[in-house]
Amino acid sequence: MERRASRPRIADVARVAGVSKTAVSFAFNSPERLSLETADRIREVAESLGYRPxxxxxxxxxxxxMALGVLTPQALSVIFSNPFFALFNEGIARAAEEHGYELHFISPIHGSLVTAIGRATVDGVVAIGVSAEHPEVGQVRGAGLPLVLVDSEDPPELGSVVVDDEGGARAAAAHLIELGHRDILVLAVEAPQAVGDASADAPLGPRAEAAVTVRRLRGYEQAFESAGLALDPAWVVAGRASIDGGAAAFQRAWAMDLRPTAVLAMGDAMALGAIRAARDLGLRVPNDLSVVGFDDIDLASHVDPALTTVHQPIRQKGFEAVRLLLAEVEQPASPVQHLRLETRLIVRGSTAPPHGRGEVPGTQQ
Amino acid sequence: MERRASRPRIADVARVAGVSKTAVSFAFNSPERLSLETADRIREVAESLGYRPxxxxxxxxxxxxMALGVLTPQALSVIFSNPFFALFNEGIARAAEEHGYELHFISPIHGSLVTAIGRATVDGVVAIGVSAEHPEVGQVRGAGLPLVLVDSEDPPELGSVVVDDEGGARAAAAHLIELGHRDILVLAVEAPQAVGDASADAPLGPRAEAAVTVRRLRGYEQAFESAGLALDPAWVVAGRASIDGGAAAFQRAWAMDLRPTAVLAMGDAMALGAIRAARDLGLRVPNDLSVVGFDDIDLASHVDPALTTVHQPIRQKGFEAVRLLLAEVEQPASPVQHLRLETRLIVRGSTAPPHGRGEVPGTQQ
DNA sequence: CCGGTTTAGAAAACCGGTTTAGCCGCACAG
DNA sequence: CTGTGCGGCTAAACCGGTTTTCTAAACCGG
Known part of the structure; x- marks a missing residue:
């Protein structure tokens, strides 16, 4: 058995078959330019040599x-451990494989997104958590690659997919207000401290994520105003977008003597963290404290009580982003497209009127 | 602003700077071979032209x-929605980015893994759910790429990372037996029906997954035998490795008039499904039914009652696989390595003595 | 039997870089 | 004054394919 035989080249096949490289290439790519006989013989030789272009x-x-890039300022290991990305990637993947494209994840290499982009061998890029002010956008465009933005519309000449964050947030706040809550704590997403270190080349995600935070906050405010109320900035606490981050933020608020009857969390993970922290303080959810999340990750419907939250079509966001991107990739002349997807409030078991006033829904699945 | 200016080539930089292509290449890769002055000038020109190799x-x-491939017989969209892969990918990603490698996912394209591998541009491959009998293994090796197997040791001349499935399963069964259970239902993972269709080129994952199933089943059997009992094949029911699959399997067993006091599920998702199905039948867990899972996915510790399960170091499995792979990639002479990681039983709240006999642990987090 | 069109395949250019071999001029040793 | 070594750079080969251009033989009607 042949050991360490380095991979056969097209020239090897040509030599063995007694033809030119051209013929071998034709045998695979345009067999009609060869006699049936020759083409068959070449393919046979190729097969026997185990040749692959x-x-x-x-x-x-x-x-x-035949590959697309998924560009994120977060480290790869974060991407895969985050339930939001799990859904997003699922959507991306479904669209990509439907069209026969592979997927490459473009994330900081040794802390640098610039080098990662420089190495990426893709026909187009979907970027999430990135917008105009990021130098990366310019780099991708400089490379002549089509680019579609998710959760940002900022350089308007680029394709984009966004969701109605504002409307969703408005609905969430309105729901609590309608139930009778007035003392509402807002848990905002704080900008993560870049990727590990403040590396030379990038003030990364912060601003783009901030944009989402700002949109949701605006939605909350609108609901307050519509009800003739005002959102007190002192009742807006920021924390990391994780279970622990949510718990910590709630505890911090509690320590500041805030005594909310309800919580508006900008992410389901934070909401779950708030619930955990509240329970540790002896509060019952939803009787003593109502909690509304945002995103509607898988887990949200599986916890007890099931989480009331704002659903956004995360899978679809990924799917559509790839669809728009492929349109640009496959017909470079086509105009860039913009898509705005809907959000909607899903009322489950984690919200109720304050202080047990009115009926208590309990676990209504 | 320059429109559609196609990406500058190295020759463009050379022309503008008035030097040869070689010089430009040197300016970036071996500047010491150029006078400082020339190198600087070239870099300046390159910068102004926006040149990137x-x-x-x-x-x-x-x-x-500088990229590694993650080879799986499952479709990409499955990979990202599966909590097991979420952890595995996290480990893989952490190791890859630590070494400055990108990650490419190699999954069936239009149902064919062979074409996906043919397109993959990577320096090495980690394959999970694949073993000797799969033609894909031969193809990867034929391409001259280092390959590390996860959850299989079958072609022994390949590097591999496995866990002690047998030992973990033994511990799980022994735990139930020790609690006093005798009527134990086993929920096995059934081979998924390939990827969509039975396409021409691949009898995919089934057999490799079967290997894991076999190992775990053997572990269960061993515990039974050690206790002087026997595992009745009629009490082994197969189902899909998902929550719904677990629920369906439990219901099927119930319909067959099996009345277990405990369940050994080969995956946490199946275990959760079994719990759901049992509750729907009016059973309380763990009072009326004890359930043990396998894998210890994140969710396992967050449900109520928290799931007793066999922990396997999934992240670490991914991490180590990449470590072994990179050793081969970076020093082709180095010997292949084999790694076996430990599993361990984690007793949480979903198991108790049968029929409320003895104390009931309740929710002990 | 001849000029023109097909057909089958080869030769060469090309994709955009890196790398090897080598050239040129200058300093320095003999 | 000549040979040698070296710094600084270039020409050309190369990576492994695809694609364009070109040629020789077969075919074809008149």
Missing amino acids: HPVARMLTQRRT | HPVARMLTQRRT
């Missing part, structure tokens, strides 16, 4: 990679 | 891609 060489000549 | 061309000459 080298994918990199192929990309170089064809100027396509 | 074309990554594909670079890969071709350097014969490295």
